[in-house]
Amino acid sequence: MPLKASPEDQAVLLDLQAIDTKLQQLAHRANSLPELATIASLTAEAEEARLAGVADNGALEDAKAELKRVESDVEVVEARIARDTGRLETTSSVKDVAGLETELAALRKRQSDLEDIQLGVMERVEELEAKARESNAAYDALRQRIVEAESVRDAALGSIDGEREHAAANRSTLVQKLPEDLVALYERQRERYGSGASLLQGGVSSASGVRLNESDMAAIRAAAPDDVVLCPDSNAILVRTAESGI
Numbered sequence: 550m551p552l553k554a555s556p557e558d559q560a561v562l563l564d565l566q567a568i569d570t571k572l573q574q575l576a577h578r579a580n581s582l583p584e585l586a587t588i589a590s591l592t593a594e595a596e597e598a599r600l601a602g603v604a605d606n607g608a609l610e611d612a613k614a615e616l617k618r619v620e621s622d623v624e625v626v627e628a629r630i631a632r633d634t635g636r637l638e639t640t641s642s643v644k645d646v647a648g649l650e651t652e653l654a655a656l657r658k659r660q661s662d663l664e665d666i667q668l669g670v671m672e673r674v675e676e677l678e679a680k681a682r683e684s685n686a687a688y689d690a691l692r693q694r695i696v697e698a699e700s701v702r703d704a705a706l707g708s709i710d711g712e713r714e715h716a717a718a719n720r721s722t723l724v725q726k727l728p729e730d731l732v733a734l735y736e737r738q739r740e741r742y743g744s745g746a747s748l749l750q751g752g753v754s755s756a757s758g759v760r761l762n763e764s765d766m767a768a769i770r771a772a773a774p775d776d777v778v779l780c781p782d783s784n785a786i787l788v789r790t791a792e793s794g795i
Contacts, residue, residue, distance in 0.1 A: 552777040554731045559777065559788050561723055562735055562746035566785075568720045569739065572713060579709050584702035588695060595691040602684035609677040616670045619663060626660045731786075734777065738785055747785035749793040756783035770795045 630653060637649045724732055739745030747756030752766060759782045761769070769789065772778050780787040789795060 551772075552730060552734060553773075553775045554728055554777050556774050556789070558727055558731060559746075559786065560790065561727055562731070562786055563748055563788050565720065565723050565727075565735065566739075566744065566746040568716050568723070569745065571716050572720075575709050575713050575716070579706060582702055582705050584698050584705065587698045588702065591691055591695045591698060595688060595695060598684065598688040598691055602681065602688050605677065605681040605684045609674065609681045612670060612674045612677050616667070616674055619667045619670055623660065623663045623667060626656055626663060630656045630660065731777065735786055738779070742784040744783050744785040747780045747783050747787055749780075749787050749789050749795075751792065752794040754780045754782055754785075754787065756780055756785040766795065769793075 633649050633653050633656065637646060637653070640646060640649070735745035744756040747754045749755075749761070749769070753760045757780065761781065765781045769778055769787065774789075778787045778789070779785065
């Protein structure tokens with residue numbers, strides 16, 4: 550026995566289908582916000598900037614460590630120069646004087662070489678500090694742009710959520726007014742075929758956009774007004790009105 554439902558209840562299914570279509574559109578809007586692509590792109594850029602910053606900061610730390618080592622070597626040489634100079638000033642041994650002068654000459658040469666190295670490392674540290682600052686600033690700027698894009702996204706999603714809640718509330722109100730077996734059939738057809746209800750207007754099914762052939766129209770004309778008829782093309786519940794052309 551075919552399912553029965555009053556023409557009025559069947560007509561309400563069109564409103565239900567309109568709400569479900571609206572909910573699908575809202576879901577599509579939520580999933581295709583331009584900010585989502587922007588955030589994804591900026592996040593990828595930010596990760597590249599972060600990695601560049603890690604490399605630049607690592608190089609800077611290595612250079613600073615090298616500078617500390619050179620400074621330590623300079624201090625050692627300076628201490629030895631001061632020690633040998635003091636010994637030179639107090640010794641009366643010609644042999645010791647000659648030895649100390651030779652050693653001081655070597656130490657001063659070493660000191661000069663170390664100071665040249667120290668100057669070069671200091672210049673490299675300054676360059677790496679500038680580069681690290683640029684990398685860190687680039688990363689921070691990208692993170693700020695991400696925060697701004699997320700704010701716009703959240704505002705858009707909030708608006709969509711408001712529309713979705715309103716539509717869902719209206720949907721619930723409609724469902725409560727309809728027979729359970731009619732709603733169950735509508736939900737089943739919508740889940741399987743994409744549309745649960747279709748308006749027959751001028752012999753054309755709104756769900757498929759196809760004009761029904763004469764044999765299908767003859768079967769529909771033979772159906773009682775409270776028979777629940779399925780569209781032969783879309784498999785949605787076919788809602789008949791005075792404009793259906795039957």
